[in-house]
Amino acid sequence: MFESPRKSTNVLHAWSESKVELHDTQPVSPPGTEKCVKVKKKRKQQRGEIRSETKYIADEPIVRGIFQIGKKSHDVVLTATRVTWTPIEPETPTAERDVMKQEEYVELQDVFAVKVKRRRSAGQQTGGTLLGITLFHCKKKGLKLKNHTIHLNNLSVDHCEIWFKTLKEILNGFRQRPKSLKVFVNPTSHKKEAYKIYLDEVAPLFKLADIQADVTITERKGHALSVLKDCSLDDCDGVVCVGGDGSVAEVAHGLLLRAQMDAGRDTDSIFTPVQAALPLGIIPAGSTDVVACSVYGKRHAVTAALHIIMGHRQPVDVCSFSSMGRLVRFGFSAMFGFGGRTLALAERHRWMPPSQRREFALIKTLANLKPEDCELSFITSGGTEDPRLAKEHFLRDERNRDEDSICEDGSWQTRQGLYLNISVMAIPCLCSMAPRGLAPNTRLNNGSMALITVGDTSRSEFIKHLKRYSSTNNQFSFSFIETHTVRAVRLRSQGSWAEDISEERDSKTTPIISSEGTYPWNIDGDLLEVPSEILIRVHPHLLALFGGDLEEAEEAPVKCSCI
C-alpha cells in the first residue's frame, strides 16, 4: 500500500525535507498515475511583485534537467524567477512531433513550498523511495487563490538534491513571507466553526510553508487584547485572527495599542499614532466578515491563508475614536443612530440565537425609528469625492499636518440636526448584504473616511434606502442622505439614550448595558458605550493587512445573498 500525495493534513508527512537520504542515484522512471497540474502559459503579471533576494541573475538558467511531469518527460529549467518545462518530443524516433506543444511555467513568486516526494507504506513516518520533488504554488482564479501541486518526478537522488536545495534557497529569499505567526482563534464566532476552519483549511498550508504558528484559542471577550498587550512579539512576523469582525477589531485594536505603548504614546491625549509593528491576517469565520471581504474580496479561508503565506500586504487606513481627549478605540468603521441602537438592542437579547436576535433587533428598532439630535462637524479630505484623488490630496496634506492640533483646525464644517443614522467608514465594508460595500465611495487605503449621514425621514423611505444596499442601485441617491469624504468627524449627541432604553425594559432583557450619559455606537460590530462627544480621525496606512490588491481583481467582489 502506498500513500498518494494529496493536500491533506494526514498525508503531509509524505513529503519530507530531509536531505539525509538523498544519496543514491537511480534512473528516471515513469511516474505512474500522477496528474500534472498545468499552469497557464499566458499568465498576467501581478503588479507589485516582489523578487526573491538571491545571488542569481533573473532570467539565466540555474539548473536544467529532465523530469517526468504527468506522463511525459520534460526538459525543465530553473531560473531565479520561474520553473519552465517543455515536453521532450519526439519521444521515439518514429513518433510525430507535436508542434503545438509549448513550454509551460510557474513563477517562483507563486510557489510557497518545495518538498521531497517519497513513496511510503502505510504508517511509515520516515524514509521511503524517492520519487522526485513537488512544488506547491498558489493559483489565482478571479479573487480566489487556490493551492496546486506540480510533481517533478525523477528517481535520481543527486539530481533531486540539487533542485531541492536551489529551490529552497530561492524561496527563502522572499523576505516578506512570514516564518512565524501569532494566531488568535475565537471558538465562539458565528457557528462555532473557527477552530475547525483553522485546523482543516489553514494549519496544513502553514505547515507546508514551514510557518511556525503560536495559537491562542480565546476564552473570553478581551482575551486577545490582553495577550497582545503583554506578549513578546520579537520573533513574530505577523498576527492572524480567525473569527468574525468583532474578533478582528479586537486584534487590530490590540496590535495598534501595543504599538502606541511600545512607542511611549500617551493615549489619554489627542496623539499622532504610530503604525502597527506587524501585519494582520484575517481568516474569515464570522457571520458578516466585512474586513475580510474588503481586503480579500471573498470569504474564503484558503484565499486568506495563501495571501498570508505569500506575504502579500495592503496598507490600510484606520480610524481612532476618542472621547474627552482619551482614546476609546482603534477601528475601521462606526455607526451611530439606527446602527448603534440595533446592536445595543441585540446585545440586550443575547439569550436569543444570533440570527434571531439580529432580526428581532432590526425589526424592533425600525418599528421605534427615532432620529438622533446631534451637532455634526467634519473636515473634508482634499475637497473631492473621487477616492483616488482624495488619497493623493490627503497624503499630500498629511505630510504637513500636525494631528495633535486637529481640534483647532479652522476647516471644520458644522451641521445641527436630526439624523436617523451616521456612518463613518475608513474601508468599503463589503459583505453579502452590501456587495458594493456599506461605504462604496471609500477604499482600503485612500487616506480618508466616508461620512454617510441619513437625515430624518419617513420609515418607508428609510427602509427603501436600506434595501438599496443589497441591489446595484445607489443607496445614497435620496434627498435626506449626504456623503462626504472626510479626514475627521466630531459628533455631539444631544438627545437622551437612557430614556429610550428604559422604555425597552422587559422581563427577558439582560442587565441594561447603557449607562447614564453614554450612547451606543456600533464600532466594527462591537457595541461601545461612548460619552456624548466623540472625535473620529482617520490615520492613513496605520495597519498592514495580509491581502492582495482588490483593484486589480477581474471578478466583482462579494456576491449579494441578501435582505
Ligand SMILES: Nc1ncnc2c1ncn2[C@@H]1O[C@H](COP(=O)(O)OP(=O)(O)OP(=O)(O)O)[C@@H](O)[C@H]1O
Ligand atoms: N471564548 C470566547 N467567548 C465569548 N466571546 C469571545 C470569546 N473569544 C472572543 N470573544 C468575543 O466574541 C466577539 C464576537 O466574535 P466574532 O466577531 O468573531 O464573531 P461573530 O460575532 O459571530 O462574527 P461577526 O462579527 O462577523 O458577526 C468578539 O468581540 C470577541 O472579543
